[in-house]
Amino acid sequence: MRCVKMMFVAIAVVFGVVLTVNDSECFGADQKTNVLFLICDDLNCDLGCYGHPMVESPNIDALAKRGVRFERAYCQYPLCGPSRASFMTGLYPDQTLIHRNAIRLREKLPEVQSMSQMFRRAGYTATRVGKIYHYNVPADIGNDGHDDPESWSRKFNPIGRDKTDESKVFSLRPGSYGGTLSWLAADGTDDEQTDAIGAEHAVKLLAEHAEEKSAFFMAVGLYRPHTPCVAPKSYFQKYPLAEIEVPTIPDGYYKTLPDPAVKALTRKKDQLDLAEDLAKQAMQAYYASITFADAQVGRIVDAVDRLGLAENTVIVFTSDHGYHMGEHGYWQKTTLFENATHVPLIIAAPNSKAAGQSTKCPAEMIDFYPTLADLCGLDAPANLSGVSLKPALNDPSARPRKDALTQYDVGYSLRAGQYRYTEWGEDGSLGAELYDHESDPQELTNLAGRPESASIIKRLSMRLRERIADAQKKPAGLVQKQPTPRRQKK
16 A cells, blocks of 8 residues: 555656655555564474475475575584573573573573574564473473563563473373473364464464564474473374384494583483384374474465565574484483584575575574674674574675584584584583584494594684683673572581
8 A cells, every 4th residue: 555655756746846755665665574483392404495204294304495495504502501501691591600401591681682682672563472482391381480571572471282291291200291202192182282273373463563664683483392291193194103214323322422421311211112002193293293393384484474574674594503312322312422512593584695595504503693683784792602693594605703602501502504512510520522415424433532633622622612612701791690609617
């Protein structure tokens, strides 16, 4: 619809008056660039667009065809709370001081400006739908969890049948769901599930923004495929158990690893040497939950297109960290292997010259903040540790960063070129791991300690320690609240 100024132009032409009118004011070209930030919970790269031979993810795959798919994107900590606090602040976990779940952001950084807060201060409506900061799942479904209220203009906590049907969920540890392999092939329809309710609300809010022509940063956090893996039965039927193959490890595998790595892989005793039938059911449930979450992503992205918002909206799709599905003999997260550190990342930005392509540019989740600030023309805080990935959205060969850093417990891991190099303990005092992804993409052959690897390890160790030192720098202008030391008993 033409604006009032166009009427004035027509009148002026009739009377022979020359007026200078900015057409962008009439057609919206000067409107702020919107952001739709979509994030799944505990999703690895088991997706069609990342080459998985079985998982159906047509909507995420379609988004990859219109955006740029990052092949080498990594979380900074393979656990929900630390990862989410990290990417929402653009700071490393050693800077946020959040290394475990159930810590609210401002307990550690009371003055930090979060990513959505930057948009809010720039005049955007910053909305949260579902889980963005840490939530206990399923316990916190329907409430605020460990949210940061200062990050949002408005919020919505969906709650559906997956929450009320908890008693029907199968769990390896009866009564335990969120941190244990657990699943349910649910009765009923998609629309009864929490993520579908959240997706529908997001669509409603997008329609409001389209009508009002108001700028938005909308973060939609889906709960799936986080355990308990719940989806309607039809999604389970897509993955027959007979077609699922459970990963295996070589004999004597743990003996090739440093003790802290073995500790990470064996800490969940009830998931060691999982019986094949249970392993297949767990994988089926995980895949079913991915495809269910993909359907909700499709509903939201379709609304962006239908409402005419696509030309002025950046869409980001990602997950908070990766996930093991039997690889290395392990299930779930919290390791420093590729399975737990590697995340899907798709950025579809208006006018991106590399749309529909993939890039091997290393990316870290702390890069989201400066990248979105760059794409939207906003001034990000100077103390961010991330870098803008915008160059890679126009040229897949661009490399705004060289490598990617992840930490867990007392270990730090560097993904650099064809290698993953990990050190445990101060300066590697508790052991090291080196994997060559060209010959060993599954990371099952530890090359550390071999004489032929000495020069590679020397180079990567030096680089890793440089990265650790940078990741531990105190963020300028921010107060970090350290934990209060416990008093010694007399």
